[in-house]
Each structure stands twice: as structure tokens, then as C-alpha cells.
Amino acid sequence: MVCTDACVFPYPRGDTSLRRLCLEARNLGLDSIVCIDAGERAQIHDVLVRRGVLIEAGSMQEVVARVKKEQRTADLLLVRAGDGAFNRAALSYRGVHILRGLDSAPKRAFDQVSAKNAADKGVAIDIDLFPLIHRRGASRQKALRCYRDVLRLHRKFSFPLTISSGARSLLDLRSVREITRLCAVFGMEPHEVEDALFTVDALLEPAGPVEVI
DSSP: OOOEEEEEOOTTTSSSOHHHHHHHHHHTTOSEEEEETOSSOEEETTEEEEEEEEEOOSSHHHHHHHHHHHTTTOSEEEEEOOSHHHHHHHHHSTTOOEEEOGGGSOTTSSOHHHHHHHHHHTOEEEEEOHHHHHOOHHHHHHHHHHHHHHHHHHHHHOOOEEEEOOBSSGGGOOOHHHHHHHHHTTTOOHHHHHHHHTHHHHHSOOOOOOEEO
């Protein structure tokens, strides 16, 4: 199985080149990373780079248009979470792989109906570690509450989870051991962390050959 950080932002969206991120990811024990707006899928420093597109839209019409535009070239399509109605619709739309950003979404943005939609369609909910690492006080507590709620619903409905660092620099990446410790703060068990790190592989259909750089 391939251990994957489900969302990183290389230069120009972050401040670190893709090559440097891959080198650090390898040193931290990761097998692959999903890079937002990366070029072609490739293997760099023995790390598989998967091309991700993060769709940040105000309506489902925009989501549909972006999915149709990007699905032929992107490995993974991620949608930024919104309110409850938006999330339920996004989770039901064919072509969406991951819903992320629930920590910043409005209250009741992810409920039992959303959880069932995610389970039925096989859409993953992302646990973004960036808020746990960089936020403090009430903002960090909000993210922890959100992830506890997601975990509770995951255990009930068995929708897939992914874990991402949201890294924009080398310092944001985390090792598997550090990821496990961070996720333990909101009650995630080590075997659940392991499953979530392997989810990206399960979301993808067999693809073509990988260019080695």
C-alpha cells in the first residue's frame, strides 16, 4: 500500500519547490503526495507525485463545470467544503474524490445525511492537519471539534478518510509518526490513521505509466 499526504501546495502556491517537497516527504517516510496544480504525474526522489485540483466554488454549477474541465487531466479532484446543502450536493456528484476544509465550514456543514452520501459515493473526507499545527486557541479547538465529529460519523457510516498536511513549505510536512500523534489528539486510533494514509490509492483507478524524473 502507498502512504500518501493527500494535499500539499508546491511553489508557486507555496514557498517550496516540488522537488524539495518530494525529498523531504521521502525522508519522512511518505510514498506519495497529492500536489495541487502540479504538472504531470511523476516520480521524484522515489516519491509518487499525483496531480490534484482543488475546486473552490460558490455553487454546484461551478463545481460541475470545474469537474468536467479537470477530470481528464487530474488524478484527484478535491472540493473546498461549504455549507450543508453545498456539501451534500458535492458529495453526491460523480467525479469528486475528496471534500476538504470542513474545519473552516459553517456549523452543521457535515451531518448524517452528508456522511451517508460520502459513504454511498465513496468520497473521502479530508483531515487537514494544517489547522492543528498552526492555529491556536478557539480556532484550533474548533478544528478539533470538527474532526471529532467527522471521526464519530466515519465510525458509524464507514466513508473514507484522507489525511493531509496542507503543506506550503518543508516545515509543514509531517512524518507518519507525527501524523499519528496529532490525530490521537482528537481520538483517532493508529489503525484508523494508517487506513486514511492509504485511502488515496483506493480512490484512484489504475492509471497509465509514471514518468521518472
